[in-house]
Amino acid sequence: MEFDDQSVDTSQLDDQRGGMGSGGRIALGGGGLGVVGVVIYLLVTLLGGGTTGSTTGLPAGGTGAGASAAADLAARCNTAGALDTYDDCFVLKVFNEVNQTWTSYFSGRGQAYTRPTLVYFEQSTSTGCGQASSAVGPFYCPNGQRVYIDLGFLNELQQRYGAQGRFAQAYIVAHEVGHHIQTLTGTEARVRDAQQADPSRENALSVQLELQADCYAGVWSTLANKDGYVTIGQADVDEALNAAQAVGDDRIEQKAGVDVNPETWTHGSAQQRKTAFQTGYQGGTLESCGTVPQ
Numbered sequence: 001m002e003f004d005d006q007s008v009d010t011s012q013l014d015d016q017r018g019g020m021g022s023g024g025r026i027a028l029g030g031g032g033l034g035v036v037g038v039v040i041y042l043l044v045t046l047l048g049g050g051t052t053g054s055t056t057g058l059p060a061g062g063t064g065a066g067a068s069a070a071a072d073l074a075a076r077c078n079t080a081g082a083l084d085t086y087d088d089c090f091v092l093k094v095f096n097e098v099n100q101t102w103t104s105y106f107s108g109r110g111q112a113y114t115r116p117t118l119v120y121f122e123q124s125t126s127t128g129c130g131q132a133s134s135a136v137g138p139f140y141c142p143n144g145q146r147v148y149i150d151l152g153f154l155n156e157l158q159q160r161y162g163a164q165g166r167f168a169q170a171y172i173v174a175h176e177v178g179h180h181i182q183t184l185t186g187t188e189a190r191v192r193d194a195q196q197a198d199p200s201r202e203n204a205l206s207v208q209l210e211l212q213a214d215c216y217a218g219v220w221s222t223l224a225n226k227d228g229y230v231t232i233g234q235a236d237v238d239e240a241l242n243a244a245q246a247v248g249d250d251r252i253e254q255k256a257g258v259d260v261n262p263e264t265w266t267h268g269s270a271q272q273r274k275t276a277f278q279t280g281y282q283g284g285t286l287e288s289c290g291t292v293p294q
């Protein structure tokens with residue numbers, strides 16, 4: 001993949017790394033199987049969904065150096081070769097591009113698109129959806145409209161899940177922003193209502209939501225390519241398809257040495273996730289990803 005414009009916009013980043021030491025490490029994933037892209041809406045429900053003052057998008061300032069750290073990051077990420085060298089610059093650049101693409105797309109339909117905030121954290125963080133640890137993997141919290149990632153996950157993606165390549169990482173970012181779109185469109189709220197109305201369908205509905213986010217990642221790939229923001233080739237698409245399969249629930253269960261049981265799935269099988277990305281990539285519209293809940 002190649003970026004048309006190499007500049008990185010740090011204004012949508014809340015960098016909480018370094019010196020935060022934010023207390024307890026409560027894993028939200030439940031068994032650690034819902035590794036990628038956990039939407040922790042259930043916890044929002046449990047907590048009553050109150051907005052807290054800590055999620056306003058300002059630099060965390062835990063070290064007392066928030067503003068200068070942001071300036072340092074901006075300076076480093078805007079040097080030649082930074083996107084190849086630094087994971088934090090690359091992920092932020094993808095986040096910029098994904099949001100730019102969706103802003104244009106929604107604007108073209110006469111609709112507003114509110115950009116989410118990207119949060120970098122280490123080990124654990126306090127979110128509008130409760131306390132979260134790195135163990136849950138990257139996730140989106142609707143309450144505060146923030147995408148959270150511990151960049152250590154990028155190594156895990158390669159080494160533990162065998163998903164290589166920069167575009168595998170771009171897919172993860174685009175998937176999380178896909179959850180943001182689901183919040184903007186009201187899909188996330190409808191799914192949450194449906195889950196509350198019929199708890200026996202909780203996992204099945206979660207799978208629908210996750211597959212639609214995979215599909216939106218595919219739509220973004222096509223739109224970004226078409227708009228000329230990012231040049232995406234077949235090798236990139238293959239990396240995304242491989243990553244989508246690598247984080248399929250059946251693959252994760254096999255790796256964990258537990259029985260493969262579709263009833264426990266929350267994100268979909270390797271094949272389902274691959275197909276969802278392909279559907280979006282070929283369809284190129286939100287509509288091509290269908291309506292959820294079904």
Ligand SMILES: [Zn+2]
Binds near residue numbers: 036
């Ligand atoms: Zn997800």
